[in-house]
Amino acid sequence: GAVVSQHPSRVICKSGTSVKIECRSLDFQATTMFWYRQFPKKSLMLMATSNEGSKATYEQGVEKDKFLINHASLTLSTLTVTSAHPEDSSFYICSARVTESSYNSPLHFGNGTRLTVT
Amino acid sequence: QKEVEQDPGPLSVPEGAIVSLNCTYSNSAFQYFMWYRQYSRKGPELLMYTYSSGNKEDGRFTAQVDKSSKYISLFIRDSQPSDSATYLCAMSRTGGFKTIFGAGTRLFVKA
Numbered sequence: 080g081a082v083v084s085q086h087p088s089r090v091i092c093k094s095g096t097s098v099k100i101e102c103r104s105l106d107f108q109a110t111t112m113f114w115y116r117q118f119p120k121k122s123l124m125l126m127a128t129s130n131e132g133s134k135a136t137y138e139q140g141v142e143k144d145k146f147l148i149n150h151a152s153l154t155l156s157t158l159t160v161t162s163a164h165p166e167d168s169s170f171y172i173c174s175a176r177v178t179e180s181s182y183n184s185p186l187h188f189g190n191g192t193r194l195t196v197t
Numbered sequence: 198q199k200e201v202e203q204d205p206g207p208l209s210v211p212e213g214a215i216v217s218l219n220c221t222y223s224n225s226a227f228q229y230f231m232w233y234r235q236y237s238r239k240g241p242e243l244l245m246y247t248y249s250s251g252n253k254e255d256g257r258f259t260a261q262v263d264k265s266s267k268y269i270s271l272f273i274r275d276s277q278p279s280d281s282a283t284y285l286c287a288m289s290r291t292g293g294f295k296t297i298f299g300a301g302t303r304l305f306v307k308a
Binding site for chain 2: 083085120121122123125170172174185186187188189190191193
């Protein structure tokens, strides 16, 4: 159980275009989802916390207008990288906790999206 | 000082060896401890989840937490080439919302 599906797994786009990444909890509901960014051989960097039905909470240094987050339902959060530039190329991973569990239940991760901006 | 310290490695061991992976932390309020395994170009996969001090075993994996020393470990017995991956420790506080991750240790198990 607790499967998180992320799509697409890989995307290549041209500079200046926007890319949308979807994160779905397949067998549980998730009030909150988390978006991470990971650079090669580096650990996870929390970008933002996505809250169902309300605005996302962004970490310091993360541009809200660049990384748009929408959490429209208890099973779907989307991250849109707007006007992408080569420096946005990275591995983006979403995660979620089972809503019915406590805040301290472990995170379950999607398989990530590798974004390459040319 | 980082909240969680983890040696990035790489750690290279022969097949069948016992692997010891470790993390230290500075915040005594951490109560929940996790180990994730991440294969290249994949998302992290939860391996072990423990609360407070003590040991937890699951197959070839054993997680240990020593809160008095602020030190956690993951042991892998009879290591296999398929165990080659990056192992991330993670922890959180009671009632806390954020999970804090270590840098990850890259493990290579040679056949």
